[in-house]
Amino acid sequence: MSGKISGYDVEMIAKAVIETIIEQAGVGENSPKKQSGVWENVEGSRFDGGYMVPVGVSARHVHLTQEHVDVLFGKDYQLTLKNKLMGGQYAAKETVTIVGLKLRAIENVRILGPVRRCSQVEISATDAVKLGVKAPVRESGDVAGSAAIALVGPQGAIYLEEGLIIAKRHIHMSPADAASTGVSDGDRVAVATERERATVLHNVQIRVDDSFTLEMHIDTDEANAAGIATGDCVTLIR
């Protein structure tokens, strides 16, 4: 066989590539339809014997004190709003680079505002491997004895002796949701996911507060393992 590609082959290859792109974008006639309507129909309602909870997938992110914002971005710098999140939090336009002890880095890590009393970096287990660090699975805010990490911004850098964690999966809910599901703040429940990679996730922490709307927060590793995305629903099975 000659190494040359004929005009016909080029056309066939191009067609195959285009078909693949269309399939992946979910716009092809035969591609599976996006499950629209799932969210609004079942959110917070009993369905098939379980309580449906919408999923929010958290990518790696950073919480900072104002003092650390000053070091990274300049004195009295104010984070700017990119988009609003639940409970008065927001994704800021600003990002930082995080660097592990082996000098391996991840760039463009989103900052979540507003500023907090303690700086904290939340990554996935895959990120920890990439950074060459061992980070514990913890609830947000529980950083005592967690892993070290350096943060680099446009105006400076900080080194956190502790503050790097893999966030423990959790469900935010209002007191009304807690009452109707029969769970309390601090409980741990199991949830079931559907789709091709159907999975049961155990040890999902319940967090109840007036400012919360019903949502399960998992990281990108957990979402990918279960084949689910932001906007999908899981069933609380206790």
Ligand SMILES: [Zn+2]
């Ligand atoms: Zn959360």
